[in-house]
Amino acid sequence: MKNTMQMRFLSVPDNVGLARVAIAALAGQAPFSLSDIDEIKVAVSEAVSNAIIHGYKGKPDGWVELTGTLDKLGLTIVVEDFGVGIADIEQARQPSFSSDPERMGLGFVFMESFMHGLHVESTVGKGTRVEMQRFATIQGELSRDAQ
Amino acid sequence: MKNTMQMRFLSVPDNVGLARVAIAALAGQAPFSLSDIDEIKVAVSEAVSNAIIHGYKGKPDGWVELTGTLDKLGLTIVVEDFGVGIADIEQARQPSFSSDPERMGLGFVFMESFMHGLHVESTVGKGTRVEMQRFATIQGELSRDAQ
């Protein structure tokens, strides 16, 4: 159960759905439960939406890259954009922080709470890279597979 | 309704499902019906399966590339592998021709009958590239969108 998928797509809102189902299809190859997969999909939606809404400010001609890697331990997801970047990552990750007063500022909180590891790198004017892990932990599958 | 998705994944059989789901999600952005999408999925499955089974002879460490492009006219799909290639494309496309006596040799026939255009390029030892179109033709949607 080792697999890798890389994809890139334009920064149009419809592609959030594309990213969700592609990741779900990949995650379905590992021993995740349906509710695990729902949580993983929420985390991916938030990261991809951020790339489109904030990274490219809604302009539809930017590339978003999504990579999914499955190994014995679980699933690693990377979402990357080449947009405006984040000046203060620590502030951006605070619950309820948003640069847009209309938004709830919970995207990073969702990613953090639904995944087992979240790592954000960003350079202003260059773009943002979000890496997240989710361990596969269904009743003994993990340790059995890892032997 | 203009969109592009590029993806690559390893030549493992499970990824046929990944390719199907990703293409279905992209096709769903155009005015296709459920049966249109089922046919598109069969064509993609056949092309991706060929890349895995024939192109890489079942070895799981080759890359398969899948590109989907939506425009006013419909969906264009490209499936590419960097495997053994096809010596005689005309022969390979014949109904019932298969290099494997166990197989039915209908993959290209499906692709041709379910899509509105099929173009195959291949170089022995370099790999194979299959390009297919499917026009979106639901009752006037096409012409309405194209205005």
Add this chain to the structure above:
Amino acid sequence: IGEIRRYLRDNNPIRVSRSLRDIAYKALQVRDGLVHRYSKEPTISEIAEELSVPREEVLYALDAIQEPVSLFEPIYH
């Protein structure tokens, strides 16, 4: 942040509660209803709208209940 986490886990409105099978079954019913009503095949968007389920989730569910990879020859056994 611990509290927010707990809140999200317990009250996540986004979580899909309906099973894939349920969505797929309803999608086929809705399709038949629309075909009957308008005597033409509906698009995925029309089915998804009627169901109030995102388009790609409808497609995903339908793919999930569909067994064979290829119409005539399952490739891997």
